[in-house]
Amino acid sequence: MVVSLQLPWCYVLITLFLSFTLSLSVGNTLQSPVFTKQPGSIVFPVDSMEKNREVVFSCEAQGDPPPFYRWKLNGSLLNSKPGSHHSLSGGNLRINHLNKEDAGTYQCLASNSFGTIVSREASLTFAYLENFRSHKRSSVSVREGQGVVLLCGPPPHSGALTFSWIFNEYPSFVKQDSRRFVSQETGNLYIAKVEPSDVGNYTCVVTNTVTKTRVQGPPTPLILRNDGVMGEYEPKIEVQFPEIVQVAKGSTVRLECFALGNPVPSISWHRVDGVPFARKVDVRKTSGVMEIPYFQQEDAGTYECVAENSKGRNSVQGKLSFFASPQLIEKPQDVQKAIDDSLVWECKATGKPKPSYRWMKNGENLEPTEERVQVINGALSITRLGLSDIGMYQCVAGNKYGEVYTNAELRVIAVAPDFFQNQLKSHTLVKEGGDVLIECKPKMSPRGTISWRKGNDALRAMLKRIVILESGSLRISNTTKADAGTYTCAAHNQFGEASSSGNLIVKEPTIITTAPNTLDVTVGESIILPCQVSYDPSLELKFTWFFNEQLIHFGSHGGYFEKVGGMHAVPGVCVSVQGACAGSGGGSSHTMCAFCFVPVPKVVGGSHLTATVIELNPWVEYEFRVLASNAVGTGEPSKPSKKARTKETVPKVTPANVSGGGGSRSELVITWEPVPEELQNAAGFGYVVAFRPFGATGWMQAAVPSPEASKYVFKNETILPFSPFQVKVGVYNNKGEGPFGPVVTIYSAEEEPGRAPSRLRAKSLSAFDVEVYWKALPWSTSKKRVLGYELRYWEKNEKEDKASLLRTVGNRTMAIIQGLKGCTTYYITVRAYNTAGTGPPSPAVNVTTKKPPPSQPPSKVMWNTSNSKIILNWEQVKPLENESEVMGYKILYKRNQFSRPSIMETNTTSVELSLPTDEEYIIQIRPFGEGGEGSSSRQITIPKISGRSSSAN
Structure with missing residues (x-):
């Protein structure tokens, strides 16, 4: 597009105000988004939900333009529009009126014009502890000398629990010793050998470590039978640890082991391989607990607990397996590449098991291709880089114990040669016989060829005296008068060519013909030191004197030194003007204007009153300002001109990020990012959605007349579940139809999974947490594929329709349900899900959760x-x-x-x-x-x- 305007000043630089959104500012450097604050997991006490049902996930990123934010819950974008109980404050996600459906995995997405990055995952779980059932417990009758186990059976809960037992009345708590043990795994009370003093009522006390809630169960009476004393018998180990225990690096592992027997068994611990315990290992022989703090690789191995008395010996073994979540040791860095170049980004992490790697581009998983994109041992390589490869990339290193993210920006430059910012010097001076370097630094990508000519003749290397350097600059050694002239540097690549010229002026050298010599003088006598030179008369001459290598400042020594004769010249002043951009408020609260230098065909002389501004956007209003420049500097800009709108034309830009999928049965859902208003090129803008079943030849088309539209749903009962469609989205306006975007493959809505997972097991970790395992369904991309699993759990005294939900993503076969009530029995089912819904449930299993820790802090x-x-x-x-x-x-x-x-x-x-x-x-x-x-x-x-x-x- 072309606009002409009047120019009133001598040398001018043209600037403009664009009335669409740009974020350029003087002194600011454009920057891709980088996280400065990422969300952390939150455990929310249900007890406080009635008081303040609100949580905030933090997210903050730097960038220029400033990033905008979105959030995902369990992999799906959240709706944070007005009226939703999800709202954004900057990048922070605020969730009001919490309900159980808000539990899940959250991620923050930060985007600007450079691309999108995704934060680490953060979970929201609820912690609670319900009351015990109020019914009376049956008495437990044992013989003296017999061992007994009193069950706690904690109520429904979420979150870790701790347990203790009251004997008869508070505050008489059961003290643990070699004969009595309270398991922090099950909450049960174990008495190895019952004595008459043990007779009484026992009450289990359960504490939620998160909510600090504490509840007491109904008392269990322990009475002695009157049919005699139990004889002696060998130990029977009632409290065991798992055969395999996965322990995180740096954590504390706690193993329990306790046995019933008569006499009371002694408990001992050792490593099966005979390696002695490190000093940090805490073995509490009286309570049957072994703890290893700060667990490290060397602590891994098989451990054995031995219970022994005079009647025999029994033992159990378990293997402690070391694991470590990933830690990055080599990260990719931001890089700028020329088009058609190749890229290799290294990404390395430590961890056990060894981490696997995946890469993301602009917040979406990057799928390797055999042709161009490959991921090998964490390294990402892309060949034949194109403009479509520009964006934000993230390396994600993960094992089953966690993931770490790192990001880097890829810029791909494709520019025809341009000397706008690096013109050859108009005049380069060199003395005869000296060396000169004429720099040629055009902006271009990819790097092309550079040639030189003098006048109209191509320049050839001459006996190594004239050399074109690898950088493209020209070096001339031992210059002569014949080397003077006009030199032109020409640059060429596949996108175009450009040239710039400058004059080389060879001057006669300045030579001191009469120099000061050594003199013997009398103190107090005045002398004159001669200094005569031969020089090029076209040059100004300046004399500088030194005394004992120190510069003499004439006039500052009270007349002690005086310069006589010679020429006094003012040093030359060189002034250059460069373009800059500055942000400025526009006429609307939603509009920013940019103050920028724009391209003109050539330098505009002071006698010109018009100039042509090129490469403007169609159907956009512009304002213009003019600046004058001379050898002293650049003046203030003029007042803005009247607004001028460029002409309409057909649209050229197609929607970005065409994708879709999901929806209801027999639907094809197509989504895209709307084209910005400044790129619509005319009124009446809309979209043309074309689609066809994969393999078909003809296209079905639908017009979407709203320029803000970002979604189209095609519904037809003949569409099979999860069928691939080829889709492309084009544009049109009142001037005609524009191009279609690239063809992408989108799948129709799928069917829910048809089978239930099997082998469901549950284990109580604490008063608030339960660990659940199951056998996965086959992982495939069939029409009934599995995207993850949904756990439903409810209290024993509730109905299933009140169940809470927890979803996992991917083919994981383990989950931890958090925020449960202590000492509560729960029923749990698991079912597979995909975008169509959930499949049939597995058979339900039940699990009973495990007294709070001390609430008083250490004092004095x-x-x-x-x-x-x-x-x-x-x-x-x-x-x-x-x-x-x-x-x-x-x-x-x-x-x-x-x-x-x-x-x-x-x-x-x-x-x-x-x-x-x-x-x-x-x-x-x-x-x-x-x-x-x-x-x-x-x-x-x-x-x-x-x-x-x-x-x-």
Whole structure:
């Protein structure tokens, strides 16, 4: 498009205001999106839902233009429009009026004109603990000397549980020893050998570690039978650990082992391979628990628990298997490539099992192709790069214990040669006999060929005196008067050619013909030091004098030094003007105007009053401003001209990201991103959707007249489930039809899965969490494919129609249901699902969840330092009635607020930390027990000191 305008000034630069959205600003560098804050998983206490039913997932990204945000729940985009209980505040997702359907996996998407990146996954789960059933429990009758197990049976719950037992009345809690054991796995109370003093009522106390809720079960009476004393018998191991236990790197693993028997069995632990325990291993022989903190690779192996008394010996074994979630050790970096180049991005991560890799482009999975795109051992390679490859890429390294994301931007440049910003110097001076470099730096991609000519004659290398460098610049050595002239650099690639010219001027060298010489003078005598030169008369001459290698500033020494004769010249001033862009507010709150230099055919001289502005967008209103420039600088821009609108034309830009799928039976759903208004080129803009079954020849077409439309649904009863269609979307306006976009394959709505998963099993992890396993259905792309699994779970005393849902994505065969009630029996079913719905359920299984940790924080914390040790002391934490006993304390210490804390455990109320005292430390103390970790003490800041003490109550 072409617009002409009047120019009133001498040298001018033309600028314009575009009335469509751009985000360019002086001094700002355009930047692809980069996350500065990503969402973290949230466990929401159901008890607080009536008070404040709201959560916020954080998400923040940097970028220019500023990124806009979207969110996914379980892989599907969320509706955050007005009226929805999902809303966006910046990038943060706020969920009001929470309900159980909001549980799931969330991801934040940040996008700008460079592309889209996806955050790590963050889950929302609900934690709760219901009350025990109020019915009375039957008494348990045993003989003296016999072993007994009292069942807790925690109520429905979600979230980790801790357990303790009350004997007769509060606050008389059962104390664990070699004869009595409370399992934190099942909640049950085990008495190895019953004595008359054990007779009484036992009450299970369950605590939710998340909600801090505590409930008590009905009492279970324990009575002695009157038919004699139980004889001695060998140990019978009632509390066992699994055959295989997966343990995360750096975590604490806790194994339980307890046996019934008469006499009371002793419990011992060892490694089957004979390797002695590390000092960190905590073996509590009296309570049947072994703990290994900070689990590392060398701690993996088979462990054995041995229960032994005078009547015999029994043992159980289990293997501790080490795993580590992925950690990136090599990340791809942003890169700019020329069109048709090749790209290799390395991405490496550590982890056990060894991580697998996948790549994403603009938030969608990138599928490798044999021809151009390959992923080998995490490395992404793309050959024959094109403009369609531009975007944001993410490497995702994952194993079954987690995923890590890293992102990088790919820019592909395809530019015809252009000297606009790097013209050859109009005049280059060189002295005769000297060397000169004439730089030629056109902007072009891919790199093309560069040639030179002098005048109208092609330039040839001459005995290595005239050389065209690899960079394209021209070097001339030992110049002569004959080398003077006009030189032209010509650049060429497949997109075009351009040239730029400049003059080389060869001057006579400046030579000192009479130099100062050594003189013997009398103190106080004035002298004149001669300095005569021969030089090119067209050049200004400047003399500079030095005394003992220090510059002499004439006039600043009280007349001590004086310059006589010679020529005084002002140094030349070179002024260059370059284009810039600056953001400016437009006439609408939704419009930004851009202040930018635009291309003109050539430099506009001061005598010109008109200029032609090219490469504008059709059907767009523009304003123009003019700036004048001379050797001193550039003046202020003129006032904006009247608005001028370019003419209409047929549309040229097709919709982006054509995709679809899903929907109801017999539907083909097609979606796309609408074309921006500034690219619609005329009024009456709309879309033409063309589609056909895969393999057919003729196209069916439908017109969608709304320019804001982004979806079309074709419904026909003859459409088979999950059938492939070829789809393309074109554009039109009042001036005619534009092009169609590329053909993509979209599948019609599919059928729900026809089979149920099998071998469903459930295991209680805590008062709030249950681990569920099942056997997967065959993974395929058939018409009844599986996208994931849906778990339904409900309390024993509820109906299935009140079940809560938890969905997994992909062919995973394990899930953890969180936020359950403690000591509650749940029924669980699993079924497969896809975009059409869910399949039939598996047979239901039941599982009973597992007393809260101490809620009181450690008090009267005292500290002092000695040499390289920090010594801490505090008061013993006393649990409340419905809380578990304190088994020990965790000391968390770190160097500053932002570093990760180190952890040390102790079962006493004092500890010595061997730390340098020349650094500041932040310390917290947290009790833990069978119910988990309790409330922390307030933060204690220990400054850089030595030999001092203080307290932090």
